[in-house]
Amino acid sequence: MALISSTSPHTTVSNNTGAFMRQVIYATLPGLAVLTWQFGWGTVINVLWAVVVALVSEALILKARGRPVAFYLKDYSAVLTAVLLALALPPTSPWWLTLIGVGFAIIVAKQLYGGLGMNPFNPAMVGYVLLLISFPVAMTQWIAPGEAPSLAQSWQLFTGQLPVDGLSGATPLDTFRTWAGNDSELASHGILDGQFAGLGWEWVNLAFLLGGLYLISRKIITWHIPAGFLGGLALPALIAWLINPVRFSDPVFQIFSGGAMLGAFFIATDPVSAATSRSGRLIYAALIGVLIWVIRSFGGYPDAVAFSVLLLNLCAPFIDYYTQPRTYGHNKANRGTNSAKQGGGS
């Protein structure tokens, strides 16, 4: 038998990137379940459809790029992108919305940049923002919590046979944003009055939190990004709420509303487009959190996870340059780029 000739180390973890991705996908299941419980089968249908779209577009683009299709499909990164994007889409969204969003995310935001590991932006969020800007009406129609449509209704919504209007209702974030500062109106909207946060959404976020904690326990992600994210969101919210509780929502409401937990544990933690050192990740995530609070409180959109993540994706390389850890045997960490002439490239 020919002896294997390879360099050290000769043993590695049995883990692989595909397993990594699969773990993340598994961790989204509690959130998916709650979403289905609260808003019907739309999300499940979306997820399945998105996965199909992602696999097909990934295969096509890999073929076009002359890469081994099966090898790259096995890394589950396209599936994960599809799942995350589908989870963020309204359960009422028709098939073409998902198709456009996922197709754009995989083909443009990921593969045209060089494929897995090379994309500067989170592909799912690029797809999401594309849809949000292009189809704002379709993207902001959510089903009122507790009024989940039947499977048949969901399918009809998906195929576009059933108009959305009859089923849709405002989300807690939307409601608060509309009536912020008006105490009596805020009090009259039951959707804001869940067990501890917005009605329905509190459970969705709690489920994603559980999934996220599972990821941390499996060492798929570290605590830095979720902690930074939630801290960055909750701290300014707390301060503002203490100052003016009518104008600003409380921090618990903030972190258990909208895409907060999904963003904190599943979106911002995408390692490819995040900062890479530990302190860098803290800074990166905290800034995302702050930005979300700013946009939610003062911006034109009720939620802002996608925008904030994309904006901080831009900053990640820069943050990396300034957050290198102190190497063993060095008095202090290297900071910034090593020379001015190299400032632009990397």
Add this chain to the structure above:
Amino acid sequence: MIRTLFSSRSRKVYDFHGGIHPPERKALSNGTAIVPGPMPAQLILPLNMHIGAPAKPLVEPGERVLKGQMIAEPSGAVSAAIHAPTSGTVSAIGPRAIQHPSGMDAICIVIDTDGKDEWIEHAGVADYTERSPGELVDTIRHSGIAGMGGAGFPTSIKVNLGDHQRVEELVINAVECEPYITADDRLMRERADEIIAGINILQYLLNPRRTLIGIEDNKPEAISIIKRACKGCDIDVRVVPTKYPSGGEKQLIQLLTGKEVKSGQLPAQVGVVCQNVGTAYAIKRAVIDGEPLLSRVTTLTGEGVSQPGNMEVLLGTPVRDLLLHGGVDPDNIGRLVMGGPMMGFTLHNPAVPVVKTTNCIIAATLEELPEPPPEQPCIRCGSCADVCPANLLPQQLYWHAKNDDLEKAQHHNLMDCIECGACAYVCPSHIPLVQYYRYAKAEVRQQAAEQVKADKARQRFEARQARIEAEKAEKEARRQARLEANRKKKVETSAPSVDTVALKQASLEASKAYKAAVKAAKAAEAEGAANINELKAEVDRLKAEADKAKAAVRDAKDAGPAAAPTEDRVGNLKKQVGEASTAYKAAVKAAKAAEENGDDNAADLRAKADELKASADKLKAELRDAKASAPATTAAAPQADPMADLKKQVGDASSAYKAAVKAAKEAEENGADNAAELRSQADELKAKADQLKADLRDAKANAPATPTPAPAAAPADPLAELKKKVGEVSSAYKAAVKAAKEADENGADNAAELRAEADRLKAEADHWKAELREAKASAPAPATPKTPPAPTDTPKAPETEAPQALKAVDPEVAAKRQKRLKALKTAYNMAHKQYKEAHAALERGERNGDIPAEELNAMERKVDKLKGKADVARDALDALVEEAKADIRAHTGKDLKTLKLEAARAESALADKQRELEQQRDNASEVNLEALSSELQALEAEAQIARMALKQAVEEQGLQD
């Protein structure tokens, strides 16, 4: 264990960043005792089993060797000896496959074993404390001990740090953190006492404040045995948690002491010395048992081995023999690893021998260590950064290494990577990260090496340019100087006016060359050029050259006025004295300033100031001389009366004499060098004065006898006066003779009377002629206004000085110096020749480019060395020549140049005079002719003397060349 970890603050075990917990797989091999390894038919001993220079073979093929016999000696500071692990015959010394990841060949000594295992005579030291540490270090060095943990750094260097380095902690590495390996574990369990004895020797050698043994907590038996063995010793056993790579030197130091070894430094620089436990054992065997390093404990393990365990393997045993001995089915193994699974390397050829650093052989099945999975894209998950013990960002390093962006990779501290493999171990994308880092590190090193090479080439080029330029300038300066000397010689004979200009030019060029060289040297220094010393030597040489040229200009200036009329000379001297004292004062001031600033060259400046003072004093004395003698010469001109003239001369001479005596006395009192000179001058003046007095007496005596002609004329000069008198007397004599003849013919009765008168006149004429000759002889030079350059009218008459001074030269010293000069000259010529040859060879090599860089560098070094040698020889030669010249100066009061000048002047004056005589022979009067011939005689004597003085001086000092 918890108690061990936290029992006291001083026993604290620190932590290091990262680390991994790969499956240990130690149970495979740690259950059985160490057994002797096989006795193979052939042992293959690579000359570089260690880090550093390969050992130098001491044996020849065919030679029989005994067990323990040194077969290769260390060849340099960082090297280790090699011994025959058993008795046998050296069958070959040649290339064999060695322990290298590339599977490359290297020179090995191959021994065919004879199975007798016959020991060479050997003896240990019962009590090592009786030996000095130096002796023990020597023993360790000659026992061939090199780090047994895996690096193979010669141990003798690590235990010989010198007095300036205080060892705070001696750390014994018994961690054995790599999976599979159990060699140290078994060694500790079975030979703890010997290990402790080895550690004691290390303690004796290093005298550390603390000695710490670090053992991972996965070896409880070894821990308890070592703890027992350490009872009563000053050794601290520290149990560290199992985590790879806690056995890395830097990591263990951090674990046990909390210290970090600075990047690029050695542990010794933070007061720590780290030794492997196996090394301690080897040291014990070497020192106490007298057994050099012949074998080591190696773990043979892996699922492909039927009886895994530890063996005491003879160094040089081919892995194949080991595998056979361990019952390995070669068809069942998928991967053969030398070392651990984390940092070892795969072997493709089982003929590779076990060496000093081989702690483990893993014969793994394909299932056990399967083919590495294909590399997936990096998703920057950061797992690698979490486990990196150096706290690097491996994902960034990978990114930059892959993009060949070495600068950025270095900015991320690529070179601090210890290649432990933890990052690659955890990488979910199975990226062989260490391979990328090795590649990038090799690239960085190669680039650095190329940079150094390029820098060197550039420096070499620049140095060569500078050298060529300097040589050109030097040549030009020499040419100019030669030209100048020739012109000066010519000018000396006609008109001494233009010589300084060209000399100045030469001096200017020389200083230009010097400055250019200084600039080149500075530039080279700024770049840290290797040949800076050579350039400096060049600069020094050029400076000397420039100084010489300057001195030549000065000499020329000095000599110029000497040829000018006397009054000019006095004025000139005054000026010079003024200049010299100004220079002296400035020098004193500079020296003081330098002393206050504590400059290095204060002493130099002070010496220079002293020198300037001496020259100023000399000039002053000269001025005094000139003043003293000037009246004697100038006042001799217009005289109405020969008597009065003579009287005045006598007066002047005696006053000059008195002045000279006074000056001499003064000089003696001041201890001036030229006191003797002045004294002799005074004597001379006295003789002159005496003679003049005698003349005056004669003149007085003769005056009444010749009353008529005397007052009639008003000659301009005593000699002319005398000449005229001679002419008058002789014409009177002739007239008298004619009158007497006529009287005879006429039969006049006063004929006898007339004849008597003629006789008397003839006597008188004869007397005056003699007088004239004498006068000419005594004051010939100052009295001859006919030769315009008047080289002899220097105040010091050379004929009295040179011979006198030459007597003072110590012939023994001169002879010795002559001998040395000759030897030095030969040495210099040889060195210079060698240098030229080496230089030519180097240039040829550089031009053809067919010689490897190392050889070129060696050649360059050689050229530098030879040039240095030649320079040294030349400097010594120059110094000696200067010394000799100084000697001549001291003895003759003149330097060689002046002597030469004088000789040349005398010769040319003689030639002129001869020509004049030739021209006037036909038409001049007898008197004139006579005067001329007597002048000629005097000049001839003078030239003779000057020639002799020069010759003697030159011969005395052996300066013919």
